[in-house]
Amino acid sequence: MVKLRYSDSHSLFTMAGTNDAKFHDLCERFWKWRLQDSPEFATFCGFHEFDDKMDDLSIPFYSSKLGIMKQFLNEAKQIDSATLSKSAKLDLFIFIEDLECVINGFEFESYYFPINFLEGPHLSMNLQIGWMKFKTETDYLKYVKRMQSFAKQLKSVKEILKEAIGKGYVSSIESVKEVPEQLQKLIKESTEKTGDFYKPFKETPKQVSLEKLHDLEDQLTDVLCKELVPALESLKDFLVNTYMKNVRQKPGICNLPNGEKFYQACIKFHTSYDVTPQEIHDLGLKEVARIKGNMIKIFQEEGLPPNIAEASKILFERKDLCCNTAEELLEFVKDICFNKIQPLLPKLFKDLPAIPLKISEAPSIMTSSPPAFYLAGTPDGSRSGTYYINLTKVDACPKYEIPALSLHEGEPGHHTQASSAMITKSPNFRCYMEDMKYYLTPSRFPMHTAYVEGWGLYCESLGEELGLYPDNFQKLGRYNFEIHRACRLVIDTGIHSFGWSAEDAFTYMTENCPMDPWFIRNEINRYITWPGQALGYKYGEIKLWEFRRKAQNELGVLFDVREFHKVVLNAGAMPLNLLEKLVDDYISETKTAAQKE
Template identity: 30%
Template sequence: MSVARPTRQKLSILALSLSLSLGLAMSPAAMAQPQEQKQALAPPANATEAKLRELYNTEWDWRQKEFAREKIDGRWQSAAHMPSVTAQTWQRRGEYWADVLKQLDAIPAAQLSREEKINEAVFRTTVEGLHNDAVWKTYEAPFNSDTFFWAGLNPRQPYQSEADWRRFIGRLNDIPRYFGENIANMDAGLSRGWSVPRSSVEGRDNTIVPYTKTDAENPYLATFDRIPSSIPEPVRSQLREEGRKAVLENVVPAYANLLTFMRGQYLVRARTTTGASDLPNGRAFYKTQIREFVTRDMTAKQVHDIGLAEVARINAEMREVMARSGFKGSFPEFLQFLRTDPQFYAKTPKELLSYTAWISKKVDGELKNVVGTLPRYRFTILPVPDEVAPIYTSGRGGLDSCLFNTYDLPSRPLYNLPALVVHECAPGHSFQAALALEAPARPDFRQQTYFSGYGEGWGLYTEWLGTLMGIYETPYDDFGRLTFEMWRAARLVIDTGLHEYGWTRQQAIDYLAANTALAHHDIVTEIDRYIAWPGQATAYYLGYKTMRDLRSEAERELGPKFDQRPFHDTILNLGSVPLPVLESEVRTFVAERKAAARTAAEE
């Protein structure tokens, strides 16, 4: 989810604005493929393909400018100002995307090549999500339980050029306007009953507090003390002073005003219900969210029933692993043992981070047996920033870094870390993002498109793949993996339970606690995230199940000729695509391999 990371945000208005914020804190390499790695696209095969390319390239350039990106040295980078987020701007954007979809409908798909059909499907699904969220006015709730428009604006690592620092200062000076527009949108949402539920807002106001300080405890002020010495004097001192002036005169008052609004208005007026069905026309909205995240048409009942069946299957496997561990008590007693025994918990943040780094290097030694193409780009391992750690997930991975939460160490069991590392780092999200960066030539919009069903499905698939890589050394590690698999399967039941079937927050907490060894802190954090972000939780397991089913199909069809490396390359080389496209391309790959095998046998 770097902070996922533009690479880990969903294709909604909320996430698009969030990815803007998060993108500001990432290196230029995270934003676009380096110029020297770019390859030229083949020319369009006919007039229809030319028309499609003109449409998606024009929309992409328009979208970048709309969201405060500008092209610098051939790459899209964050501009020296924040984007407009007024209701009038969003209405105009919605109208634009409606017209784009109309033009797209007029393009005959039969006249497109295989690659352009993929481009068309990716582009259409993206624009449909953006348009739907503009229509639903989700910008009136521009944050969720752990990802906020006011966070992630500060760079994780110092910028290396004067130009980057000056654009950053420009954005800081524009924060008062940007926050003011978001506050106006939130106020409008509260007035019509469209808000983040109160249970997912409480305590989140505390993440604003550090930015209201006027001393070194303010993360922005600390950032300007880290300008690298590679920027010579007197420029370095000038940047520091200009930055401090922007923070003290513009940023601090804007955050203070936001804090007053959140505590005096939002927390008081936010809805006390938890389900999307309680929003205006909420059941119809929830249906669009399942479609957006899963990238296929499914009813809430279909999702719920799959979840119930998978929970039952995984529970049986968990009990087998418990027996293998030698534990003699009941299943609830085993969960309690895992949650409380000191052997399973790090004593210091450094111990936890060191353990994740060791797992990561162990994975490195196995990657050559898993995929055929290894990326050059490398990630680092960092702790989740202190200002968001109390309400943040256990870990998230993106192109530049994997974040692991070292807050409340008694809630961070070590037996969960092997699965978490392969999911977030390699061969999961960081690895996936690096391959996307170095991907074959494709349109710019494909480089930065992210579908949760594909991306999170791959992340969960890699957790299972760890069983073939020898990553889980003890029954407890394997139980941690199964806890994570159960967690995602249970999400199908919980998300639909909350948003379609009227479950209470406590009912959801109890269900996750009864079926996994997750710590109570993590369980509550996760449930509040599902409440605040309807549908997103359904993507993980359904994407994973699609990939597992495709692998089983490929193994049956190819028999002893099956090689997981080209199979995985096929998935990864596609980049993020809707699940129906993934199915079609993998089946084409299998058919081509079968044909090649037959030809070889006949020679």
């Protein structure tokens, strides 16, 4: 971690500056490189210059980035932070931290895991279509060329997996066993004009003639049949006949070469702290015991067995607690978000961003995704921030869990968090997070998981202050999600550090987490696939509450929860150890201001 120079008489980020323009120029050059380096990320951010390309996943290309990033880092370290303004000082600190993070992570070569049941080119293309613009002939031509690039990308994935086998750097079967079926769905979709790949041609833009649109559609069909389908079939055959016969036999990443160090790097990446697997495991056990006590109390009050597994089995059979159809569930979520939660937000928040939230069904190919997830929109409003609901198993998502789920994914959770970042005057590299390619951890730019997901879980707890859990079942829904995140601390470390099998994890989670068995299996496979990612939720929430209680205790009557939330949201995604310093500044500045009155 780089240490900035600052006066002992000032807090870390309070000095005025004179050299902001030089740093601004560096940020602009870095941002242009980031968009060019990842066309998919550029499209996600609403920049369409590179919509004709997919990311180059080849190992030579990935390796070539290292020198470029070291050059940016060297330039940043030449800037004297004492000459910068308060905001630029903070941005420089994070700029350096971000680059050091990805550079230090390069040794773990996580680019050898480019495809799994949760993510990969085969799942991202459908999302890319939704992020692209289709208004002109050029837009459609870019789309056709992007499909050609998609086929080349799949060939790169196959080559990477071949090399990975030779190094013994391979996935567990749980991570890839569903991928051949997912690829087969994509093959089928590529040959049907009712599929997602043909969606852009369902409407006729004013700037494109019908004749030209038909010609472009024919070009797409040609690419799909002659280039994409063969690439999909080749990758599928390789996975089935070669790769899946060479997967690692145990799920934990500790079983890879350099695996223990790899996992420790993943922990630091996702929590912001140098905490050990044992410390996290013990914290998880403690949290599970505490939350379980709250749940058993509710079970007893409701006449249910004082046992999570037994009580859950009874509740799963209560069809009256669930929606009957996917459409009903989607409407129920919208009602909770727009009619129940939104009107209450001013009680705990001020200056909320006026960026609308969209609620939508998750893409059909993402049936193995979590029950819900959020993807940020764009600052220009061309794409809304979207809270996606997995409608695959309606009866596995009881209505009493929707308030907590919606507080996390929508407002004031991820949507408010992402929208707040977009309206700040921070450099672009801080306003947009590459919410994709989780498999690259820790050989990638930071995701600040503990800040992002810790905030989501923290917002679930705010439902109590907002009165959104008026009865035992809704409180139980909140505890269900909380104990789920606490179990993750135990299971993630169990799998990746202590040698747990997938069955060990399933048994523990079944005994302690009231989830449908299908979701439990899916969750465990997720933890196996993304080592350490699941730790950020509970660990981050615990730290945020720690920061809030510190502010409450030190400020007393001066504490305003709306101001505290503003400090956290306006800070933007960052390591929690840095956010802690900003909260300390807020406490100090509030005390100083009160003394002057």
